[in-house]
Amino acid sequence: MSVEVIAIGGYEEVGKNMSAVKIGEEVIIFDMGIHLDRLHIHEDTDIDKMHSLDLIERGVIPDDTLMKEVNGKVKAIIFTHGHLDHIGAVAKLAHRYEAPIIATPYTMALIERTIKSERKFKFNNTLQILNAGEKCQISPEITLEFVHTTHSIPQAVTPALHTKEGIVIYSNDFKFDNHQKLSPPPDYQRFRELGEKGVLALIVDATRAAEEDQAKTHSEKVARIVLQDIMEGPMKENQGIIITTFASHIERIQAICDIVSKSDRKMLLLGRSMERYCSIAEKIGILDLPKNTSIYGSPKAINKALSKADDKRSEYVLLTTGHQGEPDALLPRIANDKTSFIVQPGDNIIFSAPIIPNPLNKANRNLLEQRLKSKGARIYTNAHVSGHAGREDHRDFLRMLTPENIIPSHGNLDMLTAYAEIAEEEGYRMGKNIHILRNGQAQVFND
Ligand SMILES: [Zn+2]
Structure with missing residues (x-):
């Protein structure tokens, strides 16, 4: 046969x-x-x-x-x-x-x-x-x-x-x-x-x-330590923090939520795909979201949550979609002042994702980082393992x-x-x- x-x-x-x-x-x-x-x-x-x-x-x-x-x-x-x-x-x-x-x-x-x-x-x-x-x-x-x-x-x-x-x-x-x-x-x-x-x-x-x-792809444990290391300072200093990663990367999202749960801050998971992947993962018992965590997928709900976070940025950590700079995804919309959250000098933007290498992503991502920098944000890239x-x-x-x-x-x-x-x-x-x-x-x- x-x-x-x-x-x-x-x-x-x-x-x-x-x-x-x-x-x-x-x-x-x-x-x-x-x-x-x-x-x-x-x-x-x-x-x-x-x-x-x-x-x-x-x-x-x-x-x-x-x-x-x-x-x-x-x-x-x-x-x-x-x-x-x-x-x-x-x-x-x-x-x-x-x-x-x-x-x-x-x-x-x-x-x-x-x-x-x-x-x-x-x-x-x-x-x-x-x-x-x-x-x-x-x-x-x-x-x-x-x-x-x-x-x-x-x-x-x-x-x-x-x-x-x-x-x-x-x-x-x-x-x-x-x-x-x-x-x-x-x-x-x-x-x-x-x-x-x-x-x-x-x-x-x-x-x-x-x-x-x-030679050997690093473990997620390495990404957890890198993220903790980056986040510790801004969390203590009461600065604004936005993290962006793959909505399907439940392991990473759990790690970020766990880091935030050890602080007094509230965690907001924001974006349509973030809501889709995380709510399914939570429903079938893979993702264990700490009590201080909320997920919002609809534009209206996202904007309402962002409005609260804009007033009291030291009380929140935002986790959003848009790490490739896709113009209609959430982080680029925030960077372009299209939401109620306005990026301020001293805010920290953490990219927990690589640039997926194609010319469009490279251009979009570059534009996104330039926009954020021009507003005085501090940018952290490569908080990621493959x-x-x-x-x-x-x-x-x-x-x-x-x-x-x-x-x-x-x-x-x-x-x-x-x-x-x-x-x-x-x-x-x-x-x-x-x-x-x-x-x-x-x-x-x-x-
Ligand atoms: Zn895959």
């Missing part, structure tokens, strides 16, 4: 991830993401009314029309975690397949929210929860297992497909973080056991493989799994080839057992 890996999206870019694995006549799909850069869209933007073919043409969602040529029955659509570059196209694409959607509870809750706001397509797929550490039988030939891993959003998993031909592992996305507050370390022991059983193919997150400066594995993490992972074949994914050609170099150092060989695919290409094993 042959096993075929089909690269649909995310093999030429960081974004719109989607892969399919065909085992005999049965097909498993992994992820249906969007490419945020392509539409100048961000966490707060709606694509609810747009048609999928239009979005495919713009390069916003994966071009899954090639699945028509794949001679097999789709048995399941599996989501690894709740980032938009993995789940963002679910409402546009999943309805085309008569197959259940399988995800962990937090990922599924975010998927349900996306489906509910969809205006273009009707949705009939069944939703099936699978927790990390659990298995489910997809067909007599295929068993799915979710192995616990860590990333920059809770309940990320590494799915393993057990087949007669060997195990196929789809490892998008992950980092090896042993010191998160909300998540235990990755299940290294299980990865080693899978390696011993025999991994036929590893599809793996190469996003940070090309970065020379960080959510993706570094070079030495990858080496560790390869030694745990000892896969027969490797397919780097989730990156442009530079990133995929940088991963290939790491694999070659570990004894693999390009073209023999390292396979670099472009969107729309496939690799067959055991034919």
Whole structure:
């Protein structure tokens, strides 16, 4: 029986991830993401009314029309975690397949929210929860297992497909973080056991493989210490503090809330996506918001809260959306005096997020920082650690799994080839057992 890996999206870019694995006549799909850069869209933007073919043409969602040529029955659509570059196209694409959607509870809750706001397509797929550490039988030939891993959003998993031909592992996305507050370390022991059983193919997150400066991606514990260090002074000095980070980064948001809860200040979580990710996380018991914390998502409620905070800035810490400088997100709106909170000299603005490197973000972010500086604010950048594995993490992972074949994914050609170099150092060989695919290409094993 042959096993075929089909690269649909995310093999030429960081974004719109989607892969399919065909085992005999049965097909498993992994992820249906969007490419945020392509539409100048961000966490707060709606694509609810747009048609999928239009979005495919713009390069916003994966071009899954090639699945028509794949001679097999789709048995399941599996989501690894709740980032938009993995789940963002679910409402546009999943309805085309008569197959259940399988995800962990937090990922599924975010998927349900996306489906509910969809205006273009009707949705009939069944939703099936699978927790990390659990298995489910997809067909007599295929068993799915979710192995616990860590990333920059809770309940990320590494799915393993057990087949007669060997195990196929789809490892998008992950980092090896042993010191998160909300998540235990990755299940290294299980990865080693899978390696011993025999991994036929590893599809793996190469996003940070090309970065020379960080061999091992730092733990969230490092970000917690950096944030505490930055915040301590301004908190004691009764200065204004605004922090901005990814709305989906629940681990980071918990850390910030915990730091603030040890002071007399009130914490305000502000922004539409902040409200969406945090309220779902709180509802299912992942995020434990201290008593002094409030969340506001609607413009009216945000403005009311900001008005109070503007009067008594030493009594609040604000956590907002808008870290990329997106003009209609909250922090740029604050910087442009479009809310009732006016930035004053001595206010502290902390960016707990990197600039996602594309020319538009760089320009927007630069403009935002200049605006804030011109008002006399103090700017702190890079209070952040990455959510993706570094070079030495990858080496560790390869030694745990000892896969027969490797397919780097989730990156442009530079990133995929940088991963290939790491694999070659570990004894693999390009073209023999390292396979670099472009969107729309496939690799067959055991034919
Ligand atoms: Zn991710």
